[in-house]
Amino acid sequence: MKKNLITILVIVGALALIVFTLMKNKKENQAKIDVVAEKNASIAVKIDVVKTENIALDFSANGTFEPTQQLTFSAEKSGKVIRVLAKEGDIVREGQVLAIVRSDVINVNAQTAEAAYENALTDYKRFENAYKTGGVTKQQLDQSRLSMINAQSNLKQAKINVGDTQIKSPISGVINKKMIEVGSILAGMPPTNMFEIVNISKLKLKVTVNENQVSKLKVGNIINVTSSVYPDKIFNGKITFIAAKADTSLNFPIEIEIANNINNDLRAGMYGTAQFDSKQQKQNLMIVPRNAFVGSVSSNQIFVNNNGTAELKTVITGRIIGDKVEILKGLSDGDQVITTGQINLNNGSKIEIIK
Numbered sequence: 001m002k003k004n005l006i007t008i009l010v011i012v013g014a015l016a017l018i019v020f021t022l023m024k025n026k027k028e029n030q031a032k033i034d035v036v037a038e039k040n041a042s043i044a045v046k047i048d049v050v051k052t053e054n055i056a057l058d059f060s061a062n063g064t065f066e067p068t069q070q071l072t073f074s075a076e077k078s079g080k081v082i083r084v085l086a087k088e089g090d091i092v093r094e095g096q097v098l099a100i101v102r103s104d105v106i107n108v109n110a111q112t113a114e115a116a117y118e119n120a121l122t123d124y125k126r127f128e129n130a131y132k133t134g135g136v137t138k139q140q141l142d143q144s145r146l147s148m149i150n151a152q153s154n155l156k157q158a159k160i161n162v163g164d165t166q167i168k169s170p171i172s173g174v175i176n177k178k179m180i181e182v183g184s185i186l187a188g189m190p191p192t193n194m195f196e197i198v199n200i201s202k203l204k205l206k207v208t209v210n211e212n213q214v215s216k217l218k219v220g221n222i223i224n225v226t227s228s229v230y231p232d233k234i235f236n237g238k239i240t241f242i243a244a245k246a247d248t249s250l251n252f253p254i255e256i257e258i259a260n261n262i263n264n265d266l267r268a269g270m271y272g273t274a275q276f277d278s279k280q281q282k283q284n285l286m287i288v289p290r291n292a293f294v295g296s297v298s299s300n301q302i303f304v305n306n307n308g309t310a311e312l313k314t315v316i317t318g319r320i321i322g323d324k325v326e327i328l329k330g331l332s333d334g335d336q337v338i339t340t341g342q343i344n345l346n347n348g349s350k351i352e353i354i355k
Contacts (some may be wrong), residue, residue, distance in 0.1 A: 042352040045341035047305055048289050050331050055285045059321055060275050061207035061254070065227070067268045068257065069171050069199035074191035077101070077164050081184040086195070090175045098195060099167040099180060113151070113158035120144075120151035173199035174264075198268060203258050205237060205272045208251035212319045213276065217242060223256050228271040235259075235266065237274065249298055287324040292337040297325055303345050305336035305353065312347040 079101035086098040127144040130136045177196035186192045205225055209217070217239060225237040241255035256274055260266050294301040297317060303310045315330030331337070338345070345351070 042308075042350040043310075043341055043344045044354050045303075045305075045310070045338045045345070045351045046355075047336045047353055048292060048339050050286065050288055050327065050335040050337055051333055052284050052286045054282045055287065055321055055324070055326075056282050057319065057321065058275070058277055059209075059213060059319070060273050061209055062271065062273050063205045063207040065203045065205055065258070065266055065268055065270045065272050067173075067198045067200050068202040068204055069173060069197075070268075071171055071173075071197050072193055073098075073167075073170065073195040073197055074193050075167075075186035076188060076191070077161070077186070078188050079165065079186050081180050081182055081186065084178070084180060084182055086169075086175050086178065088175050088178050091173075092169045092175060092197065093172045094169060096169045097166045098169055098175075101165045101167065101186065110155075110158035110162050113155040117148070117151040117155040120148040124148040167194065169195075169197060171197055171199055172201070173197040200264055200266065200268055201260055203260060203266055203268060204240070205256045205258060205274055207254050207256070207274050208247065208249070209254055209276075210251055210320060211246065214242065214252040214254070217254065217276070224275045224277075225256060225258050226273050226275070227266060228273070230265060233261075233265070235261070285318070285321075286327045286331065286333065287321070288327055288331065288337050289339050290320070290323045290325050292339050293325070294342050302331070303338040303342055304331070305338060305351060308351060310338060310345045310347065310349040310351050312345075 081099055082102050083100040084098070085100070086092055086096075092098065124144045124147070127136050127141050131138065131141045174197070175195055176198045178194075179196070180186070180192070180194045184192070186194070219239050219242055221239045223237040223239060225235045226233065227235070235258050237256040237258040239254060240257045241253075243253040246252050254274075258266065258272075266272075288302065290297060292302050293299055294303065294312075297320060300315055300317060302313055302315055304313050305311075313330055316328040318326030318328045320326075338351070341351075
């Protein structure tokens with residue numbers, strides 16, 4: 001009996017020890033899980049330090065080149081195309097014949113109109129002489145003169161129609177698209193598109209600048225312009241337009257006209273950069289990286305590291321200088337601004353700073 005009691009006590013003790021060990025392990029595992037969960041809850045970010053620097057006020061702005069002249073040339077009259085004298089890529093000058101429309105009927109009409117005019121002119125001269133001798137009345141002379149004027153007008157229109165059979169380029173440029181072939185039937189209403197002509201001897205670069213920058217610019221200012229395709233070539237540009245009103249982003253559209261070089265290296269649609277020289281000395285400015293802003297600079301919001309927590313701050317910005325932005329109010333030197341990972345942050349989010 002005593003032996004059985006001892007066995008039972010040993011078994012109970014062993015079970016108690018197992019239960020104690022399991023509970024201890026569970027607490028240790030839970031503590032580890034809590035640490036991992038807390039670490040995983042932190043969002044990885046990179047930071048930069050706010051500082052005041054001696055900054056040159058030169059700035060640049062990007063845009064795309066557009067042609068100063070671009071025309072989709074359409075038919076004015078109906079007819080059948082019998083010759084096409086230009087193809088895509090051809091350089092053409094103003095007044096150059098690009099295509100010829102069938103003209104036999106038109107030529108016949110012109111000949112008929114010319115004969116009618118000659119007859120009307122002869123009749124008018126005869127009536128004029130007869131009127132001097134009293135052979136015809138003033139009314140008959142006036143009627144003859146009116147007939148002659150009408151015949152003359154018909155002849156002028158007939159000659160215009162003959163001229164229209166030779167389709168001429170209204171501007172100088174490059175044939176960018178050819179939309180007709182031999183045998184194409186042209187219609188005057190709605191008009192048939194025939195050629196797209198682009199003049200790239202001069203181009204314009206459209207960019208935007210902020211209110212601080214636009215105050216230093218004037219129409220006629222000479223601006224250096226570069227292209228992403230030809231980064232080593234500098235083209236001279238001239239400001240031809242400055243908007244009187246800011247756009248929805250509170251920036252002012254600017255147009256810069258650039259004379260292409262002799263090889264027409266610049267093409268419409270290329271990416272260009274205008275370099276604006278402020279002609280001012282350097283200034284001490286409090287700056288942050290442009291990528292510190294939530295969304296874009298216009299949002300005026302930046303996340304700051306506050307002892308491992310993301311704090312959303314609203315700032316007042318000044319000039320944009322390349323990839324840096326001037327801060328007028330809202331931050332102090334030494335503040336740590338978050339430059340990556342903002343899309344995952346909310347005000348108060350835990351953060352983990354990575355290099």
